[in-house]
Amino acid sequence: MDLLSQKTPLSQRRPFISSLMATIALLVPWLATSVAWATPQAAAAAKTAPAFNGALWTFYIFGALTIAGALLTITRRNPVTAALWLVFTLFATAGVYLSLHATFMAAIQVLVYAGAIMVLFMFVVMMVGNTERQEFGIMRGLFSKVVALGAIALLGWRLISLLMRQAPAKAAMVSDGYGSVHSMGGVLFREYLFPFEAISVLLLVAIVGAVVISRRSTEEKEEV
Amino acid sequence: MLTFIIATAIKVVFFVVLFGLTLSAILTWMERRQSAMMQDRLGPVRANIGKVRLWGLLHPLADALKLVVKEDFRPPHAYRALYVLAPMLALLPALLVFAVIPFGPPVCIDQLGAALADVGGMCKPDQLHYLQIANLDIGLLFVFGIASLGVYGAVLAGWSSNNNYALLGGLRAAAQMLSYEVTMGMAVMGIFLVYGSLEPMSIVEQQSTMLDWGIVKQPLGFILFFFAAIAETKRAPFDIPEGESEIVGYFVEYSGTRFMVFYLGEFIEIVFVGTLITTLYLGGWQFPGLASDGFHSFFGFNVNWLMPHWAVVALQMGAFVTKVFIVCFFQLAIRWTLPRLRYDQLMALGWKGLLPASIFNVVLTAAVMLALQSVK
Amino acid sequence: MLTSYLPLLVLLIVAVGLVGVFTILASLLGPSRPTPEKDIPYESGLDPASSPKIHFNMQFYRIALLFLVFDIEAAFFYPWAVLYRDLSCKGQVIGGACHGGATAFGILVMAVFLTILILALTYVWRKRALEWD
Numbered sequence: 001m002d003l004l005s006q007k008t009p010l011s012q013r014r015p016f017i018s019s020l021m022a023t024i025a026l027l028v029p030w031l032a033t034s035v036a037w038a039t040p041q042a043a044a045a046a047k048t049a050p051a052f053n054g055a056l057w058t059f060y061i062f063g064a065l066t067i068a069g070a071l072l073t074i075t076r077r078n079p080v081t082a083a084l085w086l087v088f089t090l091f092a093t094a095g096v097y098l099s100l101h102a103t104f105m106a107a108i109q110v111l112v113y114a115g116a117i118m119v120l121f122m123f124v125v126m127m128v129g130n131t132e133r134q135e136f137g138i139m140r141g142l143f144s145k146v147v148a149l150g151a152i153a154l155l156g157w158r159l160i161s162l163l164m165r166q167a168p169a170k171a172a173m174v175s176d177g178y179g180s181v182h183s184m185g186g187v188l189f190r191e192y193l194f195p196f197e198a199i200s201v202l203l204l205v206a207i208v209g210a211v212v213i214s215r216r217s218t219e220e221k222e223e224v
Numbered sequence: 225m226l227t228f229i230i231a232t233a234i235k236v237v238f239f240v241v242l243f244g245l246t247l248s249a250i251l252t253w254m255e256r257r258q259s260a261m262m263q264d265r266l267g268p269v270r271a272n273i274g275k276v277r278l279w280g281l282l283h284p285l286a287d288a289l290k291l292v293v294k295e296d297f298r299p300p301h302a303y304r305a306l307y308v309l310a311p312m313l314a315l316l317p318a319l320l321v322f323a324v325i326p327f328g329p330p331v332c333i334d335q336l337g338a339a340l341a342d343v344g345g346m347c348k349p350d351q352l353h354y355l356q357i358a359n360l361d362i363g364l365l366f367v368f369g370i371a372s373l374g375v376y377g378a379v380l381a382g383w384s385s386n387n388n389y390a391l392l393g394g395l396r397a398a399a400q401m402l403s404y405e406v407t408m409g410m411a412v413m414g415i416f417l418v419y420g421s422l423e424p425m426s427i428v429e430q431q432s433t434m435l436d437w438g439i440v441k442q443p444l445g446f447i448l449f450f451f452a453a454i455a456e457t458k459r460a461p462f463d464i465p466e467g468e469s470e471i472v473g474y475f476v477e478y479s480g481t482r483f484m485v486f487y488l489g490e491f492i493e494i495v496f497v498g499t500l501i502t503t504l505y506l507g508g509w510q511f512p513g514l515a516s517d518g519f520h521s522f523f524g525f526n527v528n529w530l531m532p533h534w535a536v537v538a539l540q541m542g543a544f545v546t547k548v549f550i551v552c553f554f555q556l557a558i559r560w561t562l563p564r565l566r567y568d569q570l571m572a573l574g575w576k577g578l579l580p581a582s583i584f585n586v587v588l589t590a591a592v593m594l595a596l597q598s599v600k
Numbered sequence: 601m602l603t604s605y606l607p608l609l610v611l612l613i614v615a616v617g618l619v620g621v622f623t624i625l626a627s628l629l630g631p632s633r634p635t636p637e638k639d640i641p642y643e644s645g646l647d648p649a650s651s652p653k654i655h656f657n658m659q660f661y662r663i664a665l666l667f668l669v670f671d672i673e674a675a676f677f678y679p680w681a682v683l684y685r686d687l688s689c690k691g692q693v694i695g696g697a698c699h700g701g702a703t704a705f706g707i708l709v710m711a712v713f714l715t716i717l718i719l720a721l722t723y724v725w726r727k728r729a730l731e732w733d
Binding site: 228229232233235236237240241292293294295296297298299300308311312315316319320322323357358359360361365387388389390391392395398399402403405406409410413416417420421422472476477480481482484485568571572575576579580583586587590591593594597598 | 604605606607608610611612614615616618619620622623625626627629630631632633634638639642653654657659660663664666667670671674677678681682683684685688689698701702704706707710711714718721725730731732
């Protein structure tokens with residue numbers, strides 16, 4: 001048969017669109033039925049929602065930024081750009097911590113996650129140099145497709161059940177020093193003393209593992 | 225709310241733009257002039273408008289104009305978006321870290337003419353303003369977190385230039401910055417131990433006499449932190465990444481305004497290191513002997529000169545600026561005094577020299593504090 | 601207390617604005633005269649002799665990993681340092697002075713943590729993972 005007369009299937013010509021369409025086609029009946037079932041309860045629950053205040057605004061804005069950053073991360077073709085969007089996402093997560101009054105955690109998130117872990121990512125991505133545009137093909141294999149659909153279904157279920165939940169009668173008031181370095185430290189070195197010491201062992205294991213993994217293949221193998 | 229935004233905007237304009245940017249622009253000229261004076265030659269003194277030379281202070285303006293009208297070079301096959309982003313990521317952290325630096329004491333607006341003994345107590349809450357852009361409880365953690373973003377500027381600039389040597393230079397710069405960030409964190413731990421707070425305003429307020437200054441209580445920590453900060457900002461003698469005459473740096477494919485952004489970022493970091501060292505180790509805005517209502521001891525002499533609030537604030541801000549200027553002068557002088565370190569010497573110094581020394585400093589400080597506490 | 605973070609937003613807007621002005625200025629001002637010579641990657645003026653990819657240098661990866669672990673360690677040091685006076689005091693610390701006796705709890709807590717981390721640093725040092733960079 002003449003090869004030119006064969007049309008390549010849509011899944012190879014437009015992989016992203018076709019996988020998106022397949023996901024929507026499979027999930028729409030499920031989403032439609034669960035939304036129809038949940039709507040009256042969600043409407044009743046929405047009446048108990050708290051009034052908008054500063055912390056809520058902060059949470060929504062940073063939460064939206066986190067989601068946007070995460071979506072942008074997974075859809076970039078260039079791995080360095082994807083890593084940069086991940087840095088942005090981690091910053092937005094730090095903002096979410098801020099909205100929950102966890103100021104120490106926000107600082108540590110920026111310091112450790114966005115400042116150290118992502119730098120490690122960047123080093124590897126830049127040196128490996130695999131910057132050809134990645135093919136965003138339909139995921140190979142039935143197993144990965146099933147897992148992905150299951151993950152999306154789970155996420156949808158959580159979202160819907162969240163919308164149906166009633167807000168608590170009184171918002172929890174946090175004390176003035178909540179989430180600050182003083183209170184975190186006070187808890188860390190008193191109630192959680194043993195996990196704190198165990199973390200040092202974990203860090204030691206991490207360092208030994210790093211040295212072992214990155215050893216030169218021939219010379220240092222005998223020494224370890 | 226509106227007064228709050230206006231007050232913040234004024235603070236931002238004064239502290240970041242007027243102080244930070246102007247001082248760093250002056251420093252770009254001062255570096256060359258100071259190096260010339262140290263090397264017994266003239267240096268750049270001839271930039272003029274008409275006949276007005278101003279001893280060469282117009283040079284930063286001339287530099288800026290020259291760089292701005294250069295061609296916007298576009299390296300082909302380079303990732304344009306990241307190429308444009310890299311200088312932004314180098315300059316942005318340098319500007320943001322000024323948020324927690326205290327430039328002066330708390331100011332009470334409606335009591336400016338009076339001599340206040342206790343500013344916080346005698347002031348109405350909405351009239352009390354901190355001369356600090358943001359009074360965060362995690363103060364210096366914010367500084368270290370934002371400073372660790374400077375790595376991205378360097379490494380992205382190297383990678384997006386589509387030049388192998390630039391990439392290697394960027395990776396080297398990033399590895400150097402990472403190594404000295406660890407040391408900076410550990411070196412300043414002694415200050416946190418002694419003053420018990422992460423908040424710069426609180427640290428400065430505890431340095432009211434010269435014997436309480438950080439440099440007296442933490443001499444080893446001061447030296448370690450100073451060197452680590454100079455290495456972190458990639459200043460000589462740790463400036464292999466920019467190298468100039470030796471080795472290709474990570475901004476080799478940048479020219480014109482984008483290069484000016486990198487250059488400006490480096491000098492803003494010099495100013496910032498100056499402010500940080502002043503705040504932590506040199507007493508910040510404290511003028512020795514000057515309390516909030518006037519002089520009670522002037523260089524050893526017991527006096528009782530009461531001064532109005534505005535004069536005290538002005539003097540203390542002046543003290544701060546002077547101290548920052550002196551530290552910047554030293555940073556510039558070190559460049560022309562010490563030879564450049566080779567890269568492996570640099571990394572060895574960071575991991576095998578300064579890091580163990582700063583850990584030792586922390587242990588020593590903790591032990592001394594425990595001993596002093598059990599003696600009391 | 602969260603409102604004390606609002607000035608950061610103002611500073612962020614000003615800083616991003618300033619940086620944005622510089623970036624836009626870069627594209628607007630200045631001539632545009634592309635020549636083929638300008639397109640060659642800079643290699644000290646010589647013709648390009650290197651291949652497009654660099655060799656993966658493991659040392660950078662090691663340094664980044666070590667930095668990560670020590671950064672996490674420093675993250676645990678910060679609350680300890682701030683709370684040291686409280687942890688070394690058997691009673692309450694009021695106004696910076698300890699009411700009660702001194703106790704070695706504060707320094708012992710960190711001594712254990714620090715010993716293991718010094719062990720890690722010594723291991724890295726001895727295994728020559730800090731060499732040549």
